[in-house]
Amino acid sequence: MKILVLGSGAREHAIITALLAEEAGHAIVAAPGNAGIAADVPVEPGLDPLDGAAVAEYAIENGVELVVIGPEAPLVAGVADPLRTRGIPVFGPGRAAAQLEGSKTFAKRIMEEAGVPTGRAARAGTLAEAERALDEFGAPYVVKADGLAAGKGVIVTSDRAAAVEHARHYLAQGGVLIEEFLDGEEVSLFLVSDGHTVLPLSPAQDYKRLLDGDAGPNTGGMGAYSPLPWLPENFVDEVIDTIALPTVRQLAAEQTPFIGLLYCGLIVTSKGIRVIEFNARFGDPETQVVLPRLLTPLSSLLYAAATGELSGMPRPEFALDTAVTVVLASEGYPEAPQTGRPITGLDEAAQVPEVTIAHAATALDADTGALLATGGRVLSVVARGTSFDEARERAYDAVARIHLPGAQYRTDIAARVARS
Numbered sequence: 001m002k003i004l005v006l007g008s009g010a011r012e013h014a015i016i017t018a019l020l021a022e023e024a025g026h027a028i029v030a031a032p033g034n035a036g037i038a039a040d041v042p043v044e045p046g047l048d049p050l051d052g053a054a055v056a057e058y059a060i061e062n063g064v065e066l067v068v069i070g071p072e073a074p075l076v077a078g079v080a081d082p083l084r085t086r087g088i089p090v091f092g093p094g095r096a097a098a099q100l101e102g103s104k105t106f107a108k109r110i111m112e113e114a115g116v117p118t119g120r121a122a123r124a125g126t127l128a129e130a131e132r133a134l135d136e137f138g139a140p141y142v143v144k145a146d147g148l149a150a151g152k153g154v155i156v157t158s159d160r161a162a163a164v165e166h167a168r169h170y171l172a173q174g175g176v177l178i179e180e181f182l183d184g185e186e187v188s189l190f191l192v193s194d195g196h197t198v199l200p201l202s203p204a205q206d207y208k209r210l211l212d213g214d215a216g217p218n219t220g221g222m223g224a225y226s227p228l229p230w231l232p233e234n235f236v237d238e239v240i241d242t243i244a245l246p247t248v249r250q251l252a253a254e255q256t257p258f259i260g261l262l263y264c265g266l267i268v269t270s271k272g273i274r275v276i277e278f279n280a281r282f283g284d285p286e287t288q289v290v291l292p293r294l295l296t297p298l299s300s301l302l303y304a305a306a307t308g309e310l311s312g313m314p315r316p317e318f319a320l321d322t323a324v325t326v327v328l329a330s331e332g333y334p335e336a337p338q339t340g341r342p343i344t345g346l347d348e349a350a351q352v353p354e355v356t357i358a359h360a361a362t363a364l365d366a367d368t369g370a371l372l373a374t375g376g377r378v379l380s381v382v383a384r385g386t387s388f389d390e391a392r393e394r395a396y397d398a399v400a401r402i403h404l405p406g407a408q409y410r411t412d413i414a415a416r417v418a419r420s
Contacts, residue, residue: 002066007030028042050077055079056083059086081094081095101281104146105175116246122178126171141159142179146174156181186265188264193261197310207412226289260305265279293384322390322414328399330377333376338373
């Protein structure tokens with residue numbers, strides 16, 4: 001199958017790695033890609049993933065049989081729509097359904113209509129409205145940008161002044177949501193959807209704070225692990241029945257079918273499972289620990305979803321091993337990441353057993369050929385093991401072999417589920 005993967009992050013690199021591991025021998029092209037992706041498959045850096053018409057033309061001219069849209073921006077921009085209009089199978093929701101991620105207000109309305117359990121929230125369009133909502137819900141304060149914010153639009157704080165300042169910043173870009181604080185364990189669950197049927201992948205947990213012990217600012221994610229041995233046995237079934245299917249059916253009833261990856265950001269509270277947020281695509285860094293354990297061919301799931309054929313497929317199967325990923329970030333991330341610095345030691349890191357490296361923000365220097373960091377989260381070091389202790393040991397062994405001046409990473413990823 002000829003597959004076009006849109007995106008340039010570690011999530012897309014992990015998707016491509018999973019597709020390449022299949023015996024089918026797919027022909028994969030990426031746009032725009034990064035240095036790591038370009039080392040694995042051909043890339044089309046001149047193809048703009050936000051230009052739906054250009055992507056459709058490319059797909060038709062090059063015989064692309066499936067387009068996989070990785071990042072949120074092209075989804076919210078509606079890139080899937082012209083592809084579907086021209087009969088090209090595409091994994092990713094259209095513009096209307098992608099508002100499930102693009103607008104927190106839209107997502108809350110869908111949840112309310114569908115009876116999906118979530119926390120109370122109030123949308124604020126002015127600072128005065130935001131302050132009233134903050135005082136109504138009380139501390140800890142939860143303030144979210146209503147639109148896309150690259151994983152950094154949320155603040156959870158007991159400092160009212162900090163919450164007000166966060167609201168002020170994102171009010172300048174649109175509205176904000178003030179939500180009640182929900183206390184419990186967070187879980188990420190991906191579900192593949194063809195607009196009517198959903199099939200679950202394996203749960204994962206990510207680490208959103210920059211520093212060990214869940215300290216520091218929110219980030220796009222500093223690491224993750226899968227599976228989650230502490231979850232109750234019926235957890236996935238409950239999420240399907242009370243959250244995923246009601247949401248997908250509500251969107252279908254509104255003539256905006258959700259075709260793609262429904263990311264359920266969940267929290268297990270004393271009163272039950274609640275939705276924190278929905279995303280309309282694979283999550284990063286959870287994708288890096290979910291897909292390596294997937295035994296069912298990923299291409300079969302993506303294509304069945306894109307063509308409305310999920311109902312005839314069994315639930316995906318996963319290996320019984322564990323996976324841990326540690327994100328290597330640039331100095332200054334997330335506020336002001338230092339870019340352009342050289343990265344070395346990747347060959348040595350790749351020698352650690354069961355370790356792979358997903359590139360996020362990397363490029364080759366045109367003059368010297370050196371690998372450079374081009375953004376905040378640079379690499380995702382992924383390790384598998386028969387236990388979490390083994391996976392953690394391998395991941396951190398590999399991280400120690402990589403050199404990026406000023407690099408940051410957490411040392412406690414998956415520590416809570418390891419025996420030692």
